[in-house]
Amino acid sequence: MTKTVQLHSYALSRRSFLITAGSLGVAVAFGGLLRDASGAAVAPAVKGNYRPNAWVTIAGDGMVTIMSPASEMGQGIMTTLPLLIAEDMDADWDSVRIVQAPSDAESYGNPGFYGIQLTGGSESTRGYYDLLRLIGAQTRKVILASGADMLNVPVSELATETSRVVHAQSGRSLSFGEIAANGALPDPLPQATEADLKPSDQWRYIGRRDIPRVDVPSKVDGTAIYGMDVQLPDMLYGAVLRAPVQGERPEVIDDAEARAVSGVTHIVPLSYGVGIIGETVEATTRAKDLLNVTWSTSSRVRAYTSDRLLEQYRSVGRDLSQAGVEAFAESDAEAAVTGAATVIEADYMSDLVYHATMEPMNATALVTGDTVEIWAPTQGPTGTQGFAAEVVGTTPDKVKVNTTLLGGGFGRKAEADFIVDAVSLAREAEGRPVKVIWSREDDVRHDKFRPLEAQHIQVGLDDDGNIVGWRHRIVADSIFARTMPDLFESQGGHDDVVTEGAHFNYAVPAHRIDYIRQNNGLDIGFWFAVGVGYTRFGIECVLDEVAAAKGADPVQLRLELLRDQPRARKVVETVAKMAEWDRERDGRAVGVAYSDAFGTHCAQVAEVSLNLQTGMIRVHKVWCAVDPGVAIQPLHIEGMMIVGITNGTSHALFEQINIIDGEVQEGNFDTYRVIRMSEAPDIEVAVVPTLGSPVGGMGQVGLPPVGPAIANAVARLTGGVRLRHYPFLPERVLEALNA
Amino acid sequence: MSDDRKRTIEKRPWSITRRAVLASGSAVGALAAFGLKTPAMAQETTPAAPAAFLPRVLVSFAVNGVTQDIDLDPRTSLLDALRETIGLTGTKKGCDHGQCGACTVHVDGRRVASCLTLAAQVADREITTIEGLGDDEALHPMQQAFIDHDALQCGYCTPGQIMAAVACVHEGHAGSEAEIREYMSGNICRCGAYPGIVAAIRNAAQVMEG
The missing domain is CATH 3.30.365.10 (Aldehyde oxidase/xanthine dehydrogenase, molybdopterin binding domain)
Structure with a gap:
């Protein structure tokens, strides 16, 4: 048993492994949906009747059908999750067919997400990882038991190769297809435990770069069905x-x-x-x-004007007499800041942003x-x-x-x-x-935007410039108050998705995070990385302000604050090396930022230039080092980092929804600006997993560091001009330059 | 799974689920969240009476080499004609205002935004869509290059990107990375797979130009 797999022993109910006739129902096949000759609304039922569990069906011809429980939106999840089953059941990946699971939370719910089917929060791989590997191991044990029966040998003498059960002593073997065609399912079905999982040095699929995403071919020939x-x-x-x-x-x-x-x-x-x-x-x-x-x-949203409200939020954040709901506290941060030799204090703000999915x-x-x-x-x-x-x-x-x-x-x-x-x-x-x-205009004007928010951060330093206390106040609307009102109440009015990312892994002796909810009636929602997208903006920029105050190098300061965290240090050191951090650049500068959100360590360096006349920032290149623990699909991880970095650059530079008297002013891509090919940075990603660590989330990891890395680069380029308001519109940049 | 991790999951349930919402007895709250209030609509629903006058137009054009004679509402865009009438859904609707490029097709070999083009305007023209770019034997080199260079994520913009990219090469605008970026900037990829798209076009341009 390697350290790679850290499992609680799952109490796998027998029920979930029983072959309940019809429990799979009629599956919707990917790509072939709605295209059969009869025009019927669904694809044919999964072929074959050898079903060790609700997830796997093996046909007599050896075709292994595996259910994909999560929603595929480009993150490659319909490859990643079935691959975990295929790994531990020793299926031949070339014989695997993947089918989108029907709505059936009892069979396909995410154990890491209340057992429901909901793809979000970078929780799919994290939530399903242990379960699906166990499903794979259990499937393998079922096949082995059937094979032992057919070969009339003890199961202990059998091994598996890809889609094959082998009896070495006699030189006989059976394909999975032969077992599915002619074998009987054992009764009772064997169960799997952690001890049945394949050690990492025997992995065939996990960690390989050359396994393509299964959704890609249909997306380039127009047959994909959205x-x-x-x-x-x-x-x-x-x-x-x-x-x-x-x-x-x-x-x-x-x-x-x-x-x-x-x-x-x-x-x-x-x-x-x-x-x-x-x-x-x-x-x-x-x-x-x-x-x-x-x-x-009569709607109270008629009083919602985003510019005015953001100023109000900012004032609330600065007014220390207003107490917030405690989101996190370690030691007495207030006392530590009050007694500090120096206090670095700043407000960070972000406007409402729109999702802009390409499919309305x-x-x-x-x-x-x-x-x-x-x-x-x-x-x-x-x-x-x-x-x-x-x-x-x-x-x-x-x-x-x-x-x-x-x-x-x-x-x-x-x-x-x-x-x-x-x-x-x-x-x-x-x-x-x-x-x-929905038309694009419907989609823009009736989105559930990421919350409007202002943060006030105070960092106390001692005489040597060491951090003694950190206070972080987040003033924003609540998502949970709308979507999970009872949870919101039970948490005393705290919304941990809105304050997400404020809690960090830097070594500071006293730390307090407060949430001060604002409620102006507008529905706001979950957006790429949600709270982490702005909390890390504030944190990482303030850290650079601390570095400047004590005359420290920003990379060195972070390494110092992460001294007990080898994985975090690794990504920071790796990205600094990739970007040649210390190299002088003519007319350009680099900035760094780091995030440990979603259980994954990610550090980025952005190289920027700035037109001092127009205030326009150009992001030339972003380097990224990421440690997701287990890198199941390294190529896909690179792709997800590219998504996060490009979107993060877009939202840091351009993206802004303005509401005046309750009406959204933007309507289409002419007024809501998203980054285009001519504006997008070059991106270089290094995936540096740490074997033996838990698997981290991936989907949203790439976004949070890029904005602060850009702002920090601008500060280094301009001798300390700080950008503290997303997006960094040219007029805001000019205002900061002239301040 | 570490205890830390478990705690995170328990503490951060971001979902809008009936189970979560209704288990706590706030079904009404959940409905209100989506603007649905049970008591009553503003007025009763009534079916519309059939309109007396139904203007139609008969249009004929070729799509991927097959002649289509279709009877259309004259307001129909080429995009909607392709997708909803002819059933070729590979061409995507993104913004309906020529802002995003997802609907790019070729008309007589030139790229157009099919959302801004009326179907009636393309009578007797040759239309090529993503479905007709390759042949039965093989993908078009641009399609293959998009696969090879991991040039997509969600894939919704991809047909438009590929059609624009093929035209970009034919127009002679794929000479450098900067030129490709400029001449492809009408096509938005919200997933930001731009580095892969640029690499794919550079590579495919070499293949296409032999």
Whole structure:
């Protein structure tokens, strides 16, 4: 047993391993969805009847079908998770077929995420890792037992090779296909424990760079099926005109013109807008434009003006007489700061940001009596079942969710608003499926943005410039107050996703984190790295301010504060070496930042230049070193770092939603700017795993360090000009330069 | 799994789930979160009466070498005609305003934003979409290069990127990395797979130009 696998002994219920007839139901096959000759809505059932458990089916021809429980939004999860099963069952990866699991939390829920199916929080690999390896090991034991029976030898004399059971003594062997075709499942089914897992030195697949993502081929030839691509027989289209200000309701609906549009079949008043159903996209789009709605004017969101509120949040953060909810405390940070020789004090702020998934929100639903079937690019099938059931007045078990590919998620598709639309309209067109498509403008204006927030950080230093105390106050709206109100209450009004990342692994003797909630009625939500995206901005920039105050090198200061943490030091040292940290650069400078969020260590160096006349920052290159513990798919990890760094650069430089009197000012990519190819930095990534460490999260890891690395580089380039407000718009940069 | 890790999971449940919300008895809260209030709609739903006048237009054009004669609402964009009428969903709808490039197709060999092009405008033209770029034998070199250079994540922008990239090479704008970045900047990749896309185009350009 190597140290690599650290498991609690899972109490694997027998139930989860029983072959319950029909428990798999009809699976939605990836790529082939909806394309069979009959036009039926689903792909054929999984072939074969040798099913050691709900996850694996082996056919007589040796084809191994493995369920992928999580939502694929580009992070490669539908390769990574099945690969873990294939590893420990010793399947031949070339004979593996992967099928998107149906909505069935009991069978496919994430043990690290309340046992539900929800892809987010960089929790999929972390949450499923132990379970799926055990599933693989258990599958192997079942196959071995069947093989022993067929070969009439003790199971202890058998071994496995790829998709083969081998009896070395007699030279006989059986393929998995032969066992599936002719063998019987043992009764009782053997169970697996940690001791059955394959030691890391025998891994065939984990850690290999040359295993391609299974979702890629269909994405380059146009056959991949996203939610937007779902087409069903007799399908209608839906659109929803939403209130321009969140919380308003339609009071008078003049739909005379809309109703007259040819192809429109229903106008559906909703509490939050007006739905249109029609035979074509053109009909619904046209009718939506022609609706004349008088909206209520009572929503408190009408008082929401983001610029003004952010100034208010900043004032709250600076007003130390206002107490916050304690998110973390170690020793008396207040006393330590008060008694310090020097105090470094700064405010950091970030504007609202929009998800901008390339695939706008959409969903297709079919309501038949008290049953609902949904096809959607959702991060949360389990939650979708609940919300759909509420809309129709049925129970979640009557709701089947077919999770399609997602054209980007970033937390947006963990929400259910677009699915509620589809189910609400499908209920009116009972018996016919309705596909609801949001326009890009709908998508921008009715997003659940990342919270508007201001932070106030105070760091106390002693006479030698050593940190004696750290106070961090985060002033922001709450996500949990909306999505998990009872949890929010039970935590005394704390929202740990909003303050996420404020807790760090630097050695400081006294540390306190406070959350001061603001509530101005606007729904805000989970965005790429959520709180970590701004808390690390504040922390990493303030650390550079500390370094400047004591005349220390920023890399050396971090290494000093991470002195007891070899993994953290490794990524910082690696990235400094990659970037040639000490090299002078003509007209350019480098800045560094580090993050240990999501259980993964990540350090980045950004190289920037600055146009002093225009205030425009150019990020030329970003180097990144990342230690995820176990690097299951190193090439995919590099890809995810590139996503995080590019998006992180985009949000640090450009991304901003402005709300005035409750109305979102931006509407499409002409007004909401995201980074384009000509503006994107070169990126170099080193994946430096530490064998024997727990597996870390990956999805969101790349984003948090890049913004502070850019700000720190600008400060080094300009002799200490600090950028403290995301995004670093040219006018803000000029203002800082002239301050 | 360390105790630390376990605690993190227990402490940070970010999910909007019926189980989590309803188990704590706040179903109404959950509905309110999405703007759904049970008591009543503003007015009753009624089916629309069929409109008397149904303007249609008959258009004929070739898509990937196959002639399509289709009967359309004259407002139909080429994008919607391809996706919803002809059933070729490889071409993607991203912004519907020519801002993102996801809908890029070739019309007589030149790249266009199909969302800004009316289907009626392309009568008698030759359209090529992602589905028609390769042949039965092999992928187009650009498609293969996108695979080889890990040039995509979620893949939603990929068909548009590939169609734009092929045109970029044909236009003679793939001479350097900087030129590729400039001439591809109409295509947004929210996953930021730009480094891989640039590498793929450089590589495919060599193959395409023999």
